[in-house]
Amino acid sequence: MxxxxxxxxxxxxxxxxxxxxxxxxxxxxxxxxxxxxxxxxxxxxxxxxISEVAKRGEIFDRNGELLAGNIPAFTIQFMGDGLNSETFNQVAIKAIDLLDSNGENHIELPIVYNGGNIEYSYDLDILEWLSSNGYNGYVSASTVFNNIRIREQISDELNHYEAQNFMLLKGIKLPISVKTMKYINEMHKENFLKSYGLDINTSAKEALEYLRNIKSYGIDESFSDENAIKILTIRNAIKEKGYLAYDPIKMADNVSQKTAVLIEEMGMDLPGVNIAIEPIRYYPNNKLASHILGYLGKISSVREVEYYINNLDYKRNDLIGKTGIEGEFEEVLKGDDGYRYIEVDAYGRFVREVGDSYDMLESLSPKSGNDVRLTLDIELQRVAEDSLEKWINAINNGGTYEDEWGNVTYDVFDNAETGAVAVVDVKTGEVLTIASYPSYNPNLFSTGISIVDWNSLSPENARNPLAPRPLYNIATLTAVQPGSVFKMITGIAAVEQGLDPDRKIYSDGYIEIGNNSFGCWLWNDYHAKHGPTDLYKALEVSCNYYFFNLAMGMDYKNNRSLGIDMNAATLIDYAKMFGLNEATGIEVSEAVRGVPDEEKKSNAVLWGLRIKLSEIIDEYFPAFIDDDKKQDTIKEILSWAEDKPSRTSIINKLIELGAYDDFYFIAELADIIKYDYFNRIGWFEGDTLNMAIGQGDHMYTPIQVARYIMAIANDGYLYDLSLVKSADEKQYIKNIDTEPLFEDSDTLDAIRQGMYQVAQGTQGTARRYFAEFPVDIGAKTGTAEKEGKIPPVDEEEYLINNLPLIDPKIDISDLDLKTEEILITRNEELASFEKEKNDTDDLERIEKLTNKIEYLITSGYLNRESAMREAIKELSDLELNDTIINQYREEYNSYAWFAGFAPYDDPEIAVVVFLPQGGHGGYAAPIARDIFAHYLKLEKGEDSDK
Amino acid sequence: MINKKLVKNIDYSLLVLVIVIFIIGVLVISSATNSQIMGLTKQVKMQVVAFILGFIIMLFVMYFDYSTYGDFYKVIYVISILLLLLVYVPGLGVVRNNARSWIDLGVIDIQTSEIAKIGFIIFYAKYLESKVGHLDNIKDLIIPILVASPFILLLLKQPDLGSALVFVTIAIVMLFYAGLNYKIIGIGLLSLIPIIPLSLRFLKPHQLLRIEAFMNPNNPDLPGYYHVMQSKITIGSGELLGKGLFKGVYHRYDYLPVQETDFIFAVAGEELGFVGGTIIILLYGILLLKLLYLASKAKDSFGSLVIIGVLAMFFFQIVENIGMTMGLMPVTGVTLPFLSYGGSSIITSMMAIGLVVNVYMRRKRSSFLL
The missing domain is CATH 1.20.5 (Single alpha-helices involved in coiled-coils or other helix-helix interfaces)
Structure with a gap:
């Protein structure tokens, strides 16, 4: 067997x-x-x-004109999961080379080949940003943030988030995460390293070495580092997708048609590479209404990630509206993304669409976002923006300009670079135009803005708060004194308190209170007086004296009461009544600073003292160990204000606090503190007088002023302003139950009569601009002074150029020598701190020294201009301080305001024009004139009804 | 003139079996080459033409008494080796898939090792005929190994590991059938332990990688992984009954490499499922057992050994090819007899069948004529 x-x-x-x-x-x-x-x-x-991006909702103006739409753009996608590593690597290199040689932007690995060195692009970006912001070398994010907080005078009351928001609104975008107080890029870098399980301190070279050696990538020795980076760029992008790895990655956005065709033709050599067509945001009118529309950007801040990605399921690469309507109505406009299924071949190339319910896979069509319809009239907006640009340039250059509504002559105000316009339909509260100049092209942001473009939108002289910031919406965010435009409030208050508008009160030129003189502009400029003045004339000629009288209920000339109950509180009440202390209701960000009061005033004074002290305190105190200590000392001094301490007591307290123990020397500082600052705290008669004519601590935005003018024009209906007619398929209806502010129209009739005379009266301050205008209007001009001097772009140049004025005895070569000497001393001083840091084991001491070094460096201690300033003080026999040295800095030109409504008989629109350094209020009038003419469809030659 | 008696003695069931497998093959090839869309593809037509040609050649092979071939066994040996050397003739030999295994005849490329296999079987059978029962010690094995080695070395040189292994299998199985002593087989198996690592040194790097991939089936970095994985997905997705002929999807769009030749079984698996795949395997099993039975009926040892050689050739190709598509064997370029697309393969297989039929129909010693 x-x-x-x-x-x-x-x-x-x-x-x-x-x-x-x-x-x-x-x-x-x-x-x-x-x-x-x-x-x-x-x-x-x-x-x-394949995810299908929902079409973003469109934005229209009131007449259905498209303001923000979508156009198709070519996107290069890559789907590489079917490729073996050899093919994958070839394709990655070839595709990136091709994009590079066609000048297309594409995704990048955060590790770059930088002139032979391998570095993190994150680090390079931080350094580049720092250097373009005046820092030499690396400084920490918190130092930068605090520096800018102080530079921008952001109140201590605000927390970091609020302060950041404020900066953002000012067009200052810091690449810093406030939550962690690290640079955003620093966090990106950490996340990048963590995702590979690497230590956050791994050097770029080590990280690259690690990535190169990931076996499944198949990057052998034969690849140069440069080519390895190309391969890893794609690998990393796939890795970042995480569980969505089967989704194609986007290699490049919005490439040119030429590149798209080229890639299509090379299809066989580039398996896995596909061209997709995706909608991108498009603004057909480019810059027009850019501040209202806002712009798009990547989800970047920790808050945005939390809100959009974690709560609303946005994808990492989605663009979101950052500002304006795009930002405020993000969730309305966004829509719901969908998806569909396609069949691909082994190389990831598209084969065919997979029909519905194939293998039980159902596609989901994307749901377009909802449209938003604005109240804006884009044609009027265009007129406003063109006019702003034209007349701002004219003011900048001066001279006489021919114009169909009457020639205009300007003196030169060469700081006039910015401006804003707000136009409101007085019958509904709908905003027809909000313009801000300069503006920007939101199309630049449609696929994520480049650093170059972003920098071009940043102010040239960031230290100057009034420098042009194209992203900044002056009309809704710049709150400053309204000047004489405020006088109507004072008038309304007085009439409502019982003043007869026809009563003539003698205007005597100026009022003396204590050592201060409060003059009418006519007295200040021409030593003339307006004499007997009623309300109409007072508005017509913008007589300060008349409104001083009203504000105090006094006839100052005859030193007797006017028989009406008037004071600062009354004025504040009426200002509030006209909405100057609240938001206007428009659907985009607006600033509300509001009416003056005692607290605000003392805060302003203390703020001034704080700035002053941080400049001079070092002279009176032995060197502070660090910035925190210095700030604590300053805060301590500020806290004394409430007790109104005597001079001697201040001196003693200062010495107690650690100032040099030299009574007479410290008395100098005490005098500044007491007489220049503490004594100004409190509310004085002069403050009330200033308030009456719109000077002092009033802080109103042009849009707030427009709302107030609207309420004058429409018999007292203080509507909430609206910018949106409908959104999310809902009508936005406001103001159905708005009640008028006053029972009868007598008071406002009188005010409008006065405003009529401003434009049409024989002495009207705006008469010269409206004399030939065919329709009667109501108007008021305002001029307000901006305190302080403009920080020069180049400090060193300023010092050298003005040296003969500061101290003619100083020789320029001596100054150079001394400057060098100081620089050397300071450098050695810092070096000794550094040494001490290395020698000591005391961790607290090390931290303090680190902070001190950082503080000194970032505050410009090692800069030439700072050393030169010190050298000038040392070389001069004169008692020089910063104020004296800075006195030759350029003054700000005055704020120019124009407010008006038209037609006078039956007002339809209110127009407010604000030129931050426009010089004279009247200078803003031609812009309003252009807007009235367009709105009222006036043609030249049409005969006036005058 | 063929003797009617001889014709009567032909084992028709063998031919029917071959034709059934071939027809299944043509259907699967037409699906693999997208005939349902493209119409009758070039591959399908070529395959049918090759089969007809193969059938004629088979008849031709059958015509002469196989003992005549045995008489010329030395000539056949030399010709077979020359065939393998032909690929080095400039202008004639060509390199396909990194292997110098082909000659270009203008209209058609021929893999000469395919024909050499038949030659080798005839030669080796004749050579071993006299050795039957005398393969008792290692010394007796030296010459049989020496005469077989030129084929194997030449094929390793091409390099064509798959074909080399076919020759090795043919030789071993024939030696075994010829009565190789079990003791020697035991020693031989033991001696494999040192020989395998040694022989690995003669393999080219890409062959080594394939073997490494086979040993580590779950390492996606190794080159064979992707092909085998795709092949397993193709077969596995057929599940019990398959997606239906022409309804397979996964073997299309380049997921499956060389689907109409080396990986044809995977296509069959996807479309015909477990049931269809099992039927194919069983058909091959029956074919092999049939050959084994026919071998026992031959009138002489030479005839038996010829059939056993053919059996060994088919056996190895079937096991290697089907095993490879299911991840049981390393990936080589060995085709599946009668099923894979390819003229050389079909013609060789038909020649081999011709030899088998030849031996069987002349099984009776009393037969005369030719």
Whole structure:
């Protein structure tokens, strides 16, 4: 039997049968036991889910003109999961080379080849940003943030988030995460390293080495670092997708048609690379209404990630509205993304669309975002923006300009670079125009803005708060004194308190209170007086004296009461009544600073003291160990203000606090603190007088003023302003139950009569601009002074140029020498701190020294201009301080305001024009004139009804 | 003139089996080459033409008494080796897929090792005929190994590991059938332990990688992984009944490499499922057992050994090819007899069948004529 089995033939037969059984078993294993697994794999490999971006809702003006739409753009996608690493690597290199050679932007690995060095682009970006912001070398994010907080005079009351928001509104975008107080890029870098399980201190070279050696990437020695970076760029992008890895990655956005065609043609050589067409945001009118529309940007801050990605399921690469309507109505405009399935070949190339319910895969069509319809009239907006640019340039250059509504002559105000316009429909509160100059092209942001473009939108002289900031919406965010435009409030208050508008009160030029003189502009400029003045004339000629009288309820000339109950509180109440202390209701960000009061005033004074002290305190105190200590000392001094301490007591307290123990020396500082600051705290008669004519601590935005003018024009209906007619398929209805502010129209009739005379009266301050205008209007001009001097762009140049004025005895070469000397001393001083840091083991000491070094460096201690300033003080025999040295800095030109409504008989629109350094209020009038003319469809030659 | 008696003695069931497998093959090839869309593809037509040609050649092979071939066994040996050397003739030999295994005849490329296999089987059978029962010690094995080695070395040089292994299998199985002493087989198996690592040194790097991939089936970095994985997905997704002929999807769009030749079984698996795949395996099993049976019926040892050689050739190709598509064997370029697309393969297989039929129909000693 055994022998039989071992017959050769039988052995072969048995082997054949065994093998057949083995093969069938294996087949059963694959098809039956694991069949479902492989079926699923077959589907997953072949069928890809492609997300379909929902069309973003469109934005229209009131007449249905498209303001923000979408256009198709070519996107280069890559789907590489079917490729073996050899092909993958070739494709990655080829595709990136091709994009590079066509000048297209594409995704990048955060590790770059920088002139032979391998570095993190994150680090380079931080350094570049720092250097373009005047820092030499690396400084920490918190130092930068605090520096800018102080520079921008952001109140201590605000927390970091609020302060950041404020900066953002000012167009200052810091690449800093406030939550962690690190640079955003620093956090990106950490996340990048963590995602590979690397330590956050890994050097770029080590990280690259690590990535290169990930075995499944198949990057062998033969690849140069440069090519390895190209491959890793794609690998990293896929990795970042995480569980969405089957989704194609986007290699490049918005490439030119030429590049798209080129890639299409090379299809066979670039397996996995596809061209997709995606909608991108498009603003057909470019810059027009850019501040209202806002712009898009990547989800970047920690808060945005939390809100949009974690709560609303946005994708990492989605663009979101950052500002304006795009930002405020992000969720309305966004829509719901959908998806569909496609079949791809083994190389990830598109084969065909997969129909619905194939393999039970159902696609989901994207749901377009909802449209938003604005109240803006884009044609009027265009007129306003063109006019702003034209007349601001004219003011900048001076001279006489011919114009169909009457020639205009300007003196030169060469700081006039910015301006804003707000136009409101007085019958509804709808905003027809909000313009701010300069503006920006929101199309630049449609696929994520480049650093170059972003920098071009940043102010040239960031230290100057009034420097042009194209992203900044002056009309809703710049709150300053309204000047004489405020006088209507004072008038309304007085009439409502019982003043007869026809009563003539003698205007005597100026009022003396204590050592201060409060003059009418006519007295100040021409030593003339307006004499007997009623309300109409007072508005017509903008007589300060008349409104001083009203504000105090006094006839100052005759030193008797006017018989009406008037004081600062009354004025504040009426200002509030006209909405100057509240938001206007428009659907985009607006600043509300509001009416003056005692607290605000003392805060302003203390703020001034704080700035002053941080400049001079070092002279009176031995060197502070660090910035925190210095700030604490300053805060301590500020806290004394409430007790109104005597001079001697201040001196003692200062010495107690650690100032040099030299009574007479410290008395100098005490005098400044007491007489220049503490004594100004409190509310004085002069403050009330200033308030009456719109000077002092009033802080109103042009849009707030427009709302107030609207309420004058429409008999007292203080509507909430609206910018949106409908959104999310809902009508925005406001103001159905707005009640008028006054029972009868007498008071406002009188005010409007006065405003009529401003434009049409023989002495009207705006008469010269409206004399030839065919329609009667109401108007008021305002001029307010901006305190302080403009920080020069180049400090060193300023010092050298003005040296003969500061101290003619100083020789320029001596100054150079001394400057160098100081720089050397200071450098050695810092070096000694650094040494001490290395020598000591006291951690607290080390931290303090680190902070001190950082503080000194960032505050410009090692800069030439700072050393030169010190050198001038040392070389001069004069008692020089910063105020004296700075006195030759350029003054700010005055704020120019124009407020008006038209037509006078039956007002339809209110117009407010604000030129931050426009010089004279009247200078803003031609812009309003252009707007009235367009709105009222006036043609030249049409005869006036005058 | 063929003797009617001889014709009567032909084992028709063998031919039917071959034709059935071939027809299944043509159907699967037409699906693999997208005939349902493209119409009858070039591959399908070529395959049918090759089969007809193969059938004629088979008849031709059958015509002469196989003992005549045995008489010329030395000539056949030399010709077979020359065939393998032909690929080095400039202008004639060509390199395909990194292997110098082909000659270009203008209209058609021929893999000379395919024909050499037949030559080798005839030669080796004749050579071993006299050794039957005398393969008792290692010394007896030296010459049989030496005469077989030129084929194997030449094929390793090409390099064509798959074909080399076909020759090795043919030689071993024939030696075994010829009565190789079990003791020697035992020693031989033991001696494999040192020989395998040694022989690995003769392999080219890409062959080594394939073997490494086979040993580590779950390492996606190794080159064979991707092909085998895709093949397993293709077969596995067929599940029990398959997606239906022409309804397979996964073998299309380049997921499956060389699907109409080396990986044809995977296509069959996807479309015909476990049931279809099992039927194919069983058909091959029956074919092999049939050959084994026919071998026992031959009138002389030479005839038996010829059939056993053919059996060994088919056996290895079937096990290697099907095993490879299911991840049981390393990936080589060995085709599946009668099923894979390819003229050389079909013609060789038909020649081999011709030899088998030849031996079987002349099984009776009393037969005369030719």
């Amino acid at each position: 055994l022998k039989k089995i071992f017959e050769r033939q039988n052995v072969i037969g048995i082997i054949i049968i065994v093998i057949v059984v083995v093969l069938i078993t294996r087949l059963a294993n694959l098809t039956i036991i694991n069949g479902e697994y492989y079926s699923e794999k077959a589907i997953n490999n072949r069928i890809k889910k």
